[in-house]
Amino acid sequence: xxxxxxxxxxxxxxxxxxxxxxxxxxxxxxxxxxxxxxxxxxxxxxxxxxxxxxxxxxxxxxxxxxxxxxxxxxxxxxxxxxxxxxxxxxxxxxxxxxxxxxxxxxxxxxxxxxxxxxxxxxxxxxxxxxxxxxxxxxxxxxxxxxxxxxxxxxxxxxxxxxxxxxxxxxxxxxxxxxxxxxxxxxxxxxxxxxxxxxxxxxxxxxxxxxxxxxxxxxxxxxxxxxxxxxxxxxxxxxxxxxxxxxxxxxxxxxxxxxxxxxxxxxxxxxxxxxxxxxxxxxxxxxxxxxxxxxxx
Amino acid sequence: xxxxxxxxxxxxxxxxxxxxxxxxxxxxxxxxxxxxxxxxxxxxxxxxxxxxxxxxxxxxxxxxxxxxxxxxxxxxxxxxxxxxxxxxxxxxxxxxxxxxxxxxxxxxxxxxxxxxxxxxxxxxxxxxxxxxxxxxxxxxxxxxxxxxxxxxxxxxxxxxxxxxxxxxxxxxxxxxxxxxxxxxxxxxxxxxxxxxxxxxxxxxxxxxxxxxxxxxxxxxxxxxxxxxxxxxxxxxxxxxxxxxxxxxxxxxxxxxxxxxxxxxxxxxxxxxxxxxxxxxxxxxxxxxxxxxxxxxxxxxxxxxxxxxxxxxxxxxxxxx
Numbered sequence: 001x002x003x004x005x006x007x008x009x010x011x012x013x014x015x016x017x018x019x020x021x022x023x024x025x026x027x028x029x030x031x032x033x034x035x036x037x038x039x040x041x042x043x044x045x046x047x048x049x050x051x052x053x054x055x056x057x058x059x060x061x062x063x064x065x066x067x068x069x070x071x072x073x074x075x076x077x078x079x080x081x082x083x084x085x086x087x088x089x090x091x092x093x094x095x096x097x098x099x100x101x102x103x104x105x106x107x108x109x110x111x112x113x114x115x116x117x118x119x120x121x122x123x124x125x126x127x128x129x130x131x132x133x134x135x136x137x138x139x140x141x142x143x144x145x146x147x148x149x150x151x152x153x154x155x156x157x158x159x160x161x162x163x164x165x166x167x168x169x170x171x172x173x174x175x176x177x178x179x180x181x182x183x184x185x186x187x188x189x190x191x192x193x194x195x196x197x198x199x200x201x202x203x204x205x206x207x208x209x210x211x212x213x214x215x216x217x218x219x220x221x222x223x224x225x226x227x228x229x230x231x232x233x234x235x236x237x238x239x240x241x242x243x244x245x246x247x248x249x250x251x252x253x254x255x256x257x258x259x260x261x262x263x264x265x266x267x268x269x270x271x272x273x274x275x276x277x278x279x280x281x282x283x284x285x286x287x288x289x290x291x292x293x294x295x296x
Numbered sequence: 297x298x299x300x301x302x303x304x305x306x307x308x309x310x311x312x313x314x315x316x317x318x319x320x321x322x323x324x325x326x327x328x329x330x331x332x333x334x335x336x337x338x339x340x341x342x343x344x345x346x347x348x349x350x351x352x353x354x355x356x357x358x359x360x361x362x363x364x365x366x367x368x369x370x371x372x373x374x375x376x377x378x379x380x381x382x383x384x385x386x387x388x389x390x391x392x393x394x395x396x397x398x399x400x401x402x403x404x405x406x407x408x409x410x411x412x413x414x415x416x417x418x419x420x421x422x423x424x425x426x427x428x429x430x431x432x433x434x435x436x437x438x439x440x441x442x443x444x445x446x447x448x449x450x451x452x453x454x455x456x457x458x459x460x461x462x463x464x465x466x467x468x469x470x471x472x473x474x475x476x477x478x479x480x481x482x483x484x485x486x487x488x489x490x491x492x493x494x495x496x497x498x499x500x501x502x503x504x505x506x507x508x509x510x511x512x513x514x515x516x517x518x519x520x521x522x523x524x525x526x527x528x529x530x531x532x533x534x535x536x537x538x539x540x541x542x543x544x545x546x547x548x549x550x551x552x553x554x555x556x557x558x559x560x561x562x563x564x565x566x567x568x569x570x571x572x573x574x575x576x577x578x579x580x581x582x583x584x585x586x587x588x589x590x591x592x593x594x595x596x597x598x599x600x601x602x603x604x605x606x607x608x609x610x611x612x613x614x615x616x
Binding site for chain 2: 014030036038084087088091092094095096097099100101103105106107108111112115224226229233235240266267270271273274275277278281285287
């Protein structure tokens with residue numbers, strides 16, 4: 001019994017952490033432009049499919065494929081700003097226009113992937129360890145996939161912490177997030193920080209996509225299923241402004257999911273997590289894991 | 297006088313449409329377009345006039361469809377009763393969904409509505425005894441008067457009439473004190489409250505009305521298709537509905553009609569030979585382009601076009 005619980009904690013937390021990564025994409029954009037990109041999860045799907053192309057179809061090796069797919073995703077993030085965000089802003093479109101444009105973008109990517117790769121899921125190469133690799137730890141089996149997910153996310157969090165807190169560009173990013181106009185007056189190039197936030201948002205979600213692909217396969221599920229909504233949910237749990245709280249929110253969501261599967265029913269798993277999302281939004285819209293208490 | 301000619305001409309054109317074509321697929325498509333127009337009109341009301349947002353409209357659509365199907369097939373009620381039951385239950389769900397909107401705005405509200413839509417969709421899949429689950433709900437009766445089945449053309453008139461009634465109700469609400477209060481709430485919640493207007497009641501009414509129209513659309517769809525499966529009720533349908541409202545024009549009376557009919561027919565126009573694989577892709581690009589370049593929507597543009605053609609004075613149709 002205790003083993004079951006520990007086993008579920010391990011798997012729930014690792015899947016939840018990737019939800020948290022998806023949520024980070026939402027947070028980075030919200031911090032700088034106060035907009036929500038509803039095509040957020042498309043970056044995950046693109047990341048997974050690009051990696052599949054580079055690794056399996058072109059045989060480029062793990063490292064090169066990873067860097068190349070992340071590079072393309074970063075370019076996509078920049079394109080999102082140049083071709084979607086800026087034109088809408090210039091022509092006086094408000095938040096709703098951005099929302100609908102990104103929703104349509106989400107449909108567009110799904111259909112593009114169907115046209116290019118077909119609708120059938122593709123097996124993901126076992127780069128993070130096969131399904132039978134695991135480490136036994138006091139009776140619990142930890143698949144090496146989950147260990148790799150923890151590792152990548154830990155590296156990523158250290159990296160994000162370092163960029164945000166120890167570099168000049170991170171400082172200007174945080175300044176622009178707190179007050180755009182004042183930051184611009186202080187000589188910070190807000191355009192650069194906006195571009196940076198778009199790139200960071202798409203890249204983080206792209207990495208999440210590559211990490212989720214061994215679990216969900218390289219499939220359309222990554223770009224149109226409920227994972228996107230869970231990403232939003234973890235961002236909300238982190239109050240939309242706190243990157244570390246978002247990861248924690250994602251982890252708790254993953255745990256909630258696994259335990260509702262264990263104790264209640266797997267069919268009602270998603271219904272339970274969405275109900276929790278609604279409850280949090282109604283009762284505490286500033287987020288549960290948001291200890292900074294900044295403006296929403 | 298010219299306005300009258302224009303209005304009568306437009307109505308005649310719509311009413312006579314079934315006479316011009318015998319192709320039942322075209323007629324079925326136009327019926328779908330009218331259903332979407334009804335639903336998008338509700339969204340225009342909710343978003344454009346009352347300033348709330350709903351990305352879970354497919355949830356109400358599903359509630360309307362499955363309620364009506366359940367009432368007619370499992371309980372053996374006539375279609376009218378089923379449709380009314382669908383509307384009533386949707387309206388109740390709309391009232392419930394309006395409760396979070398008292399506190400939440402914009403993105404947070406849209407998340408609640410997304411969650412609502414997803415929850416309804418999962419219930420549709422999992423509550424197999426009521427909804428039939430993924431394998432579908434069969435044998436929903438088609439529209440009939442007495443023992444005579446209606447033709448697609450007659451159904452078109454029926455739907456057109458219902459669409460006209462919904463737009464007319466919306467028009468009357470907009471020009472009542474209620475509608476003016478709603479527009480004020482759209483501009484500023486707090487200021488409206490200080491004027492002694494209960495924004496809670498307004499929000500409930502707005503959600504209820506748009507949910508009712510979505511429920512009506514769902515019920516009409518159920519009896520038109522005769523078969524329900526979970527596919528038309530996904531999150532992507534909800535986003536399509538919002539896209540219809542935005543493309544048509546959120547602040548315009550005709551927004552829902554223009555957007556609903558336009559976005560239903562657009563993919564079909566793109567579906568000519570050799571392009572079958574790309575039409576959905578191209579549709580989404582066209583919608584993005586419309587949103588970027590015509591943020592106020594196509595409704596106002598069509599209106600000014602008609603004005604130029606018929607040389608109408610602005611003051612005459614200011615209220616349109």
